Amino acid sequence: MNIGLGRFLTFFIENFLEVTEKMSGKSKICLAVPYLSGQGGTETILTTVSQLLINDYDVTILFADGVGDVDWPAQLPEQVKTVMVSHSNKITRLLKIGAFVLKSNFDAYIALSTSLIFLFSAFRKLALKKYHLISWIHYSIYHEQTVNPKFLKLADYHLAISSGIQREIEQLGINPETIFLVYNCVPRQTEIKYQFQPKMAEFIYLGRVTFEGQKNVKLLLDSLAGLKSDWHLTVFGDGADLKHCQNYAEKLEISDQISWNGFVKHPWRQVNKATALLLASNYEGFPMVVLEAMSFGLPVVTMNCPTGPSDIVKNDQNGYLVPLGSIGAYTQALEQVSQHSFDVSDVQESIGAFYLASYTKRMTMTLSKILRKEPR
Numbered sequence: 001m002n003i004g005l006g007r008f009l010t011f012f013i014e015n016f017l018e019v020t021e022k023m024s025g026k027s028k029i030c031l032a033v034p035y036l037s038g039q040g041g042t043e044t045i046l047t048t049v050s051q052l053l054i055n056d057y058d059v060t061i062l063f064a065d066g067v068g069d070v071d072w073p074a075q076l077p078e079q080v081k082t083v084m085v086s087h088s089n090k091i092t093r094l095l096k097i098g099a100f101v102l103k104s105n106f107d108a109y110i111a112l113s114t115s116l117i118f119l120f121s122a123f124r125k126l127a128l129k130k131y132h133l134i135s136w137i138h139y140s141i142y143h144e145q146t147v148n149p150k151f152l153k154l155a156d157y158h159l160a161i162s163s164g165i166q167r168e169i170e171q172l173g174i175n176p177e178t179i180f181l182v183y184n185c186v187p188r189q190t191e192i193k194y195q196f197q198p199k200m201a202e203f204i205y206l207g208r209v210t211f212e213g214q215k216n217v218k219l220l221l222d223s224l225a226g227l228k229s230d231w232h233l234t235v236f237g238d239g240a241d242l243k244h245c246q247n248y249a250e251k252l253e254i255s256d257q258i259s260w261n262g263f264v265k266h267p268w269r270q271v272n273k274a275t276a277l278l279l280a281s282n283y284e285g286f287p288m289v290v291l292e293a294m295s296f297g298l299p300v301v302t303m304n305c306p307t308g309p310s311d312i313v314k315n316d317q318n319g320y321l322v323p324l325g326s327i328g329a330y331t332q333a334l335e336q337v338s339q340h341s342f343d344v345s346d347v348q349e350s351i352g353a354f355y356l357a358s359y360t361k362r363m364t365m366t367l368s369k370i371l372r373k374e375p376r
Contacts, residue, residue, distance in 0.1 A: 008046050026058040027107040027371050034113040038069025041288030043136045052360050053080040108132035114151035121154035130375045140306040141168040143283035157370050162288040164307025180366040185359030186291035193296035197274035200287035201231040201338040202274045206289050209239035217245045220280040223330035225252040233258045276337045284308045294351045297344035301333045316349040
């Protein structure tokens with residue numbers, strides 16, 4: 001064999017094997033999350049996504065400001081590494097996060113808040129690190145006070161959980177080619193929670209109880225007060241405004257028609273047969289509770305708020321979208337959902353794009369495309 005050719009083949013084989021060995025190892029991803037209560041929709045999707053990612057990636061979750069429910073991280077897959085940073089002193093907290101970045105060697109950081117995007121962008125420059133910085137924001141960008149839109153421009157790529165958030169990111173002047181619409185996901189359910197009961201509608205509210213603000217329970221109560229047909233509402237949720245909402249229900253003289261159950265760890269287990277799930281939010285990201293309801297065959301009445309509901313709800317098929325802020329239109333939708341018999345299979349199949357199989361394909365293809373690119 002020609003000596004030059006032999007050397008070339010030796011060099012090629014040695015380097016090919018080295019590259020193959022690197023490729024066979026899993027890419028390392030860190031999900032960086034802000035403070036979480038341990039009880040919301042973001043926690044649900046974080047648990048689900050980490051379960052999906054461990055098949056192809058080495059996954060770490062950095063809790064950058066602690067969690068409310070300290071038992072919740074134990075529900076994560078055991079293959080997922082967790083790092084807890086919680087300190088009342090902001091400087092100490094920043095130093096701990098900085099030290100974490102310095103000693104780590106992740107291929108990508110996926111940040112769930114704009115403040116964390118800012119931090120990981122700064123640490124990347126200061127530590128001369130190379131990694132992909134990906135945003136994964138779970139609220140409407142222009143309506144949530146904790147979101148700073150200008151920090152989004154510091155991220156290399158963006159995972160949008162709704163078409164509304166996708167549009168909001170584009171409106172910032174960010175290159176659309178760096179934005180990937182992935183939505184959220186929910187498991188398929190075999191149990192059915194829906195029952196057509198026109199004589200007595202049984203409504204469900206599941207979520208944080210705020211009088212106005214994001215969840216806008218006040219409008220929900222106002223709309224129910226105008227309903228002429230018989231109804232009952234069961235509320236699963238807690239919040240600082242709970243007593244305020246209860247007092248307001250008494251003022252409207254509808255308190256006898258409402259059951260306030262407070263926070264329940266597994267609320268769907270307590271739902272037997274219902275007419276519809278109700279949501280009156282002023283803004284969302286991509287409301288998981290809507291997907292959960294429909295996976296059980298339960299239609300939803302929701303405000304057409306930014307962002308998320310319009311991606312999910314189809315009038316007369318799986319519920320009703322109501323113009324934002326309209327009490328009269330919401331009351332009318334309650335009448336409609338009470339008197340309309342929904343096809344359970346139609347409701348369940350209407351969210352086919354959001355079940356795990358479709359979501360897994362979307363998310364893995366997106367991350368694979370991003371990680372093939374050269375990091376900054």
